[in-house]
Amino acid sequence: MEKRATIKDVAEAAGVGVATVSRVLSGGSASPRTRERVLAVAAQLDYRPSALGRNLRQRRTGGMGLLVPDLTDPFFGRLAEGVLACGRSAGEPVVLASTADDPEQEAEMIGMLLEQGVDRVIAVPSGGADTWRPAIRAGMAVVFADRLPADAAEQAGSSAVSDLMLLDGVPAPAAPPARPVDVPAVLADDRSGIRTAVRYLRGLGHRRIAFLGGPGHDRRVAAFREAVGDPVDEELVVFATGSRDAAYAAASGLFQSRPDLSAVVAAGNVLGEAAVLAARELDLRVPRDVSLVMYDDVPWAELCAPPLTVIAQPGRDIGYRAAELVLRTGAARRPRTVVLPTELIVRGSCGPHR
Amino acid sequence: MEKRATIKDVAEAAGVGVATVSRVLSGGSASPRTRERVLAVAAQLDYRPSALGRNLRQRRTGGMGLLVPDLTDPFFGRLAEGVLACGRSAGEPVVLASTADDPEQEAEMIGMLLEQGVDRVIAVPSGGADTWRPAIRAGMAVVFADRLPADAAEQAGSSAVSDLMLLDGVPAPAAPPARPVDVPAVLADDRSGIRTAVRYLRGLGHRRIAFLGGPGHDRRVAAFREAVGDPVDEELVVFATGSRDAAYAAASGLFQSRPDLSAVVAAGNVLGEAAVLAARELDLRVPRDVSLVMYDDVPWAELCAPPLTVIAQPGRDIGYRAAELVLRTGAARRPRTVVLPTELIVRGSCGPHR
DNA sequence: AAGCATGATGGAATCGTTTCCATGGAAAAG
C-alpha cells in the first residue's frame, strides 16, 4: 500500500522543476541532458503520471465510453472486442455500460459518463435522437455503431451512405421542421445484406418470406420491405422485444399463424436462435418445411442441424472503426458515416420451395 | 458545447460557501433552510458534481476495473453483464479491458488501471500470482472471478473453499517458502460439477473418458483427475490454447489418436463447440459413437443436434457477486472466497457405452 | 445572567497534473 511517486518527487530527485518534468514526459522541449536525467529518475522511481491530476487539469477524462444493449449477445461481444482493441493500441481506457435496449437506462448511462468526464462515446443507440441531443450539446463526441437512433431520418429508398440526420419531433403531420444533427456512424450494409438474402430466397422459389426483427432492426426491416417489393404482407413482418423468450414467442406465433410461409429472415442471432427453436418445437423441418436465413454469423451457426445460412457482418471491425472514428474526432474534417460490407454465407438452412 | 456548472457557481447562486454546497450534496450536516436552497439552485443549474475533481481530491477513481480474457466468449459476456448490473445499482462506472489470456497484456492493463486511479478490480486472471502482486502491493482491491491465477496453491484433494493463497517461485524442489497473499474470489464449483459429470458418464458405462481443456481450466482438470481416480490415462487429457482453431485441432487430434475413447468432457463452451465440430468432421455420431458433456451452458447448446448435455454455471451471478465483493472491500472484515453451485443439465449428447 | 456546548458556516488548503509567463543565459546576427 505504498503511495506512488508524484511528479514533484521526480522533480526534486532530478533537481529540476515540475514543469520541466511534465514537459519531458509529454514530449515538450528540453535539453538532452535534463531529458535524460529526468527520464532516468522517473524510471528509477517507477513514476507513472496520475491520470487523475491530468484529467482534472484538462477538464476531460481520457478514454472512451462504450454503450451496448447487451453483452450477452455475441454480436455485441465482438463489437466490444473491436473497440477494446482500438483502445488498447491507442492506450485509451474504455468504460463500459450496457443499456438493455432501454432508452431510460441509456440516458442514465450518458449522464454517468458525462459526470465521469468521458467525452467520447461509441454507442449502439437504443433511444431516439432526443436521448442523444443532450450528450451532443454537452460536447460529447459520439459515434454510433451498428444502428442509428430509432427515429433517425432515413427513407427506405435513400442510400445508406447518405449523411446521418437526427430529426426532432413526432411523426405527426404538424411536426416541427427537421433539425439535423450529424453524428458519424459505422454500420454494416444491412440494405445490401438483406437484399441479397431475399434475392437468394426468391431464387429458390420462395414467395412468402417472413421477417423476424428485434429492437434496433429498423434499417433491416426497411431493407426487407424494399427488397420484397410493393405488396408487403404485413402479417409476415413481426417484431419482438430484446429477450430470448420474447423472440421465441414471436417466432412461434409467426409459424403458427402463418403456416403458409416458406422462408424466414431473422434479423439477428437471437432471433435466429428463436426461429430454429420454434421450428423444431412445431416439428417444422429446416429447410424442408421452412428455409431460414439469419442476419449475423456466429460460431454456433455451423453447429446447427442443418448449419445455418447467414448474412455475416463484421462485428469486430464495426467496433474498431467506430473507436478509430471517435478517437480521431477533433482532427481536421468531421468524420463521415462508414458502411461495411456484409456477406451471404450459404450453408444448409435454405432449400427450394416445395 | 456549453460548459457545466461547477460547485462554485452553485455556491454563488445560492449565496453560500462552496463547503456548504459540498456538505449538502454529500449528506453532511446543514440547516434545513440552506439545504433546501442549495438543492433548489443545484437542480435549477442542472449541476452535476464532476467526478474529476472529487477523484483527484480523494486520490482514487470511483468505479471498478474488469479484466476478462475475451468478450467474444459468451461466458465472459454473461460475467460482464453481472458486473455491470452491480455497478449500475451502486452507481459505479466499470472500465473494461480484455487480455486475450496473455499475461503480458494483463500486466499492461493492470498498469493502465493503476494509472487511471482505478483501485478496485475484478479479474479473470490469465497470468500467475506474480502478475498480480504488484497490483495488490499498490493497494488495489482485487477479486478474482471464475479462476485463480495459474500457479495458485491448491492441492487437488483440498476443498475449493479453502483460503486462497498465491505462492511465490517456481515449482522446483528448492522453491522459496510460500508467501501467501489472500485475495477473495468468486468461483463456480468446478470440482463438484466435473465430478458429477464424470460420475454421470461412468454410470452410463463409459470408462475411457477424455478431457478437453483450455487456458484457465486448471481447477477443472484437477477435478477431472480426481474424479476419474488414480490410473489417469494422460493421453486422454489434452489442452488447447484459447483460439477456436486451436481448440478444433486439439479435439480433432484427440479423436483421431484415441479412437477408443467413448466420452469427452469439454471444459468450456469453445472447447465444446470444437468437439462437436471435430466429431462431425470425423463422422463420429453423438452420442452413439461418443458421448459429450460440456462445461458451461450456452443458448446454442439446446440448438445442437443432439442438444448438448452440459454443466451449467452461473456466469452472471459470478460477475455480480465478485463486483459486490470488490465494492464492499474496505468494510469491516476481509471477504472470503465464494463458491457458487453448478448443475448438470441432461440433454441428448450422452448415451450408454456400446 | 454568564459560561459552555453544539451545530451551522465559509475560508483556505489540498490532491497531481498541465500550462502560462517571466527569467536567464547562450547562440546568432549585426
Place this chain on the structure above:
DNA sequence: CTTTTCCATGGAAACGATTCCATCATGCTT
C-alpha cells in the same frame, strides 16, 4: 563587441471537488 533571438527552465496559477479548522450564533446549564 553589442544587440537580438531563441530556448531551456522554474514558479505559480489553474482545474473542481473534499475537508480541516476557525468563527460565530444559538440554546442550554448552572
